[in-house]
Amino acid sequence: MNDTPVLAAGCVLWRRSPVDGDLEVCLVHRPKYDDWSHPKGKLKRDEDAADGALREVAEETGYPAALGSELSTVHYYANGRPKEVRYWAGEAGEGHFTPNHEVDRILWLPPSQARERLTQPRDAELVNELLTSLHNTQ
Helix, strand or coil, X not given: CCCCCEEEEEEEEEEECCCCCCEEEEEEEECCCCEEECCEEEXXXXXXXXXXXXXXXXXXXXXXXXXXXXXXXXXXEECCEXXXXXXXXXXXXXXXXXXXXXXXXEEEECHHHHHHHCCCHHHHHHHHHHHHHHHHHC
């Protein structure tokens, strides 16, 4: 059994709503798992975690991100192996989502709705961390 963690990174991607200026969080739907989560993915060999987070967000959502505060690192088991995902707050830039085999839909939701839609409770905690980090930097 391999106990070396799979290293991954991602963002709690946010923006100000183009309609009313309220905060929105981007969630991605992965058809392979039929779940809603934050954009994230495995790091390439020797890839810096922050660089990997930015790459994965752009690949999965079509939006570039500007990294903000680092949020919690999440640890869990996936397919029998430990997984370690580092997260950052990421402010979305101008972009456009195109469905692909990994992510077929994205949603921009107010934080309260994002927390309810997320499949894993650990992902909802990251929304709370995002709000705290944004509140502390305003």
